Amino acid sequence: MAIGLVFTGFIIYSLISSLFWLPEFGVAYEVEGYLSPFFSPLIAPGLLPPWFSPAILVLWIPLGFRTTCYYYRKAYYRAFFFDPPACAVGEPWFHRRYAMERKFPFILQNLHRLFLYLAFIPLAFLWLDAFLSLRHHDGWRIGLGGVLLFVNAALLSGYSLSCHSLRHLVGGGLDCFSCDARTRARHGLWQRVTGLNRNHAMWAWASLASVIAADVYIRLLAIGLIGDPALRF
Numbered sequence: 001m002a003i004g005l006v007f008t009g010f011i012i013y014s015l016i017s018s019l020f021w022l023p024e025f026g027v028a029y030e031v032e033g034y035l036s037p038f039f040s041p042l043i044a045p046g047l048l049p050p051w052f053s054p055a056i057l058v059l060w061i062p063l064g065f066r067t068t069c070y071y072y073r074k075a076y077y078r079a080f081f082f083d084p085p086a087c088a089v090g091e092p093w094f095h096r097r098y099a100m101e102r103k104f105p106f107i108l109q110n111l112h113r114l115f116l117y118l119a120f121i122p123l124a125f126l127w128l129d130a131f132l133s134l135r136h137h138d139g140w141r142i143g144l145g146g147v148l149l150f151v152n153a154a155l156l157s158g159y160s161l162s163c164h165s166l167r168h169l170v171g172g173g174l175d176c177f178s179c180d181a182r183t184r185a186r187h188g189l190w191q192r193v194t195g196l197n198r199n200h201a202m203w204a205w206a207s208l209a210s211v212i213a214a215d216v217y218i219r220l221l222a223i224g225l226i227g228d229p230a231l232r233f
């Protein structure tokens with residue numbers, strides 16, 4: 001229940017934040033050199049009609065990446081569909097035949113690897129946003145907003161680099177890890193990704209929290225409810 005509620009809350013919050021806050025309530029997604037992670041990279045904001053949020057052009061990548069994630073699939077199949085409700089607990093009576101990922105729409109979960117490749121594009125821009133936030137008004141600053149952007153980029157990097165599909169990509173499809181220099185290099189990479197992969201669930205929830213925290217902070221800053229404590233030099 002907790003997983004179902006938190007995941008549903010994240011989806012609802014991200015849709016409201018990215019689609020409605022600016023056109024409906026006039027709450028900016030970019031303030032003081034900080035850009036909300038939902039809107040990064042910012043694509044042609046001046047060219048779009050006011051009712052069309054630029055986040056729509058980007059958000060489908062991280063949302064698709066998360067909803068097709070192997071860990072989240074396990075978690076929300078249990079939470080939303082009772083499929084299965086828990087380890088060693090049988091299917092409920094209303095699941096007459098198990099077809100889940102062999103039929104539409106769940107067969108689309110197989111797109112996860114493609115979402116992984118795409119997810120590195122906004123991730124690179126999130127790092128860029130974090131570094132750009134250090135430069136402000138012809139000077140340098142280390143603000144709380146910038147710290148949140150760096151933490152968010154780091155946690156999302158941990159989440160992406162611990163992906164099961166990436167682990168297969170770097171170490172899968174080989175019969176021999178020690179045969180030549182190339183397979184030995186892949187083995188080394190596979191071991192590193194495997195180390196991160198052991199904590200994939202932690203990366204998943206921590207990065208979810210950091211995206212929300214960075215977005216909430218920037219929105220509160222935009223409406224003047226909080227200030228941005230910063231070291232300036």
Ligand code: FES
Pocket residue numbers: 065069070071072112116159160162163164165166200
């Ligand atoms: S398995 Fe979770 S991001 Fe790929």
